[in-house]
Amino acid sequence: MNYHNYYPVDIVNGPGTRVTLFVSGCVHQCKGCYNKSTWRLDAGHPFTQEMEDKIISDLNDTRIKRRGLSLSGGDPLHPQNVAAVLKLVKRVRQECVGKDIWLWSGYLLSELTPEQQQVANLIDVMVDGKYEQAQRNPSLVWKGSENQVIHYFKLDSDN
Numbered sequence: 001m002n003y004h005n006y007y008p009v010d011i012v013n014g015p016g017t018r019v020t021l022f023v024s025g026c027v028h029q030c031k032g033c034y035n036k037s038t039w040r041l042d043a044g045h046p047f048t049q050e051m052e053d054k055i056i057s058d059l060n061d062t063r064i065k066r067r068g069l070s071l072s073g074g075d076p077l078h079p080q081n082v083a084a085v086l087k088l089v090k091r092v093r094q095e096c097v098g099k100d101i102w103l104w105s106g107y108l109l110s111e112l113t114p115e116q117q118q119v120a121n122l123i124d125v126m127v128d129g130k131y132e133q134a135q136r137n138p139s140l141v142w143k144g145s146e147n148q149v150i151h152y153f154k155l156d157s158d159n
Contacts, residue, residue: 001025001084003051004037004044004074008058009066014102014125014142016067019058023047023071023085025078028106032133034144038074047084052091059096068100068124077105077116086115089122100124100154102142106131109151124154 002024007013010020025041026033037043045051059066069092076085089101101123105116109128112120120126127143127150135145142150 001047001081002042002044003047004035006051006055008054009064010070013070013072014068014100017064018066018068018070018102019055020070020072021055021088023073023076023078023081025081026073026075026106027078028075028130030106030131030133032136033131035073041078041080043074052088055088056091056095059092059099066099068102069096070102070104071123072104075105075107076103077107077112077119079113079115082113082115082119086119086122089119093122103127109149120153124152126151126153 003021004024005022007020010018013020022038024038024043026039029039059069092099092101102125103123104127107128127148129148132145132147135147137146
């Protein structure tokens with residue numbers, strides 16, 4: 001997997017202060033996408049063990065408390081990203097107690113493959129659906145168009 005950008009401190013992509021990883025690769029290529037530079041699988045930088053370790057370290061950093069991890073892109077559930085994303089979310093669950101995980105994907109929850117569903121089973125919130133420019137609504141929170149759905153799988157009352 002490649003990643004396009006990493007923000008160790010982010011207050012835009014999900015609630016609270018977070019770490020955010022924008023992965024590379026998207027098959028949806030939605031008209032009006034604000035992040036076209038992430039579409040190619042080979043865009044950005046290789047996602048290494050060192051980068052994964054940095055995310056875990058940043059999530060556990062007590063100097064700047066982060067609420068959780070946000071995964072966007074590109075598409076974290078692109079078939080070529082799923083294995084690395086699954087490994088990362090498993091580590092977050094094991095090593096970052098109390099941190100939530102948000103994920104944005106153009107895939108619908110109802111159309112996930114068994115491999116993609118493994119990721120969905122480990123996250124707290126998934127925003128699904130392609131961005132539809134005709135349904136754009138700038139007043140929406142955490143999504144760009146009316147057709148997208150925010151699925152709250154888990155809620156931690158401490159966050």
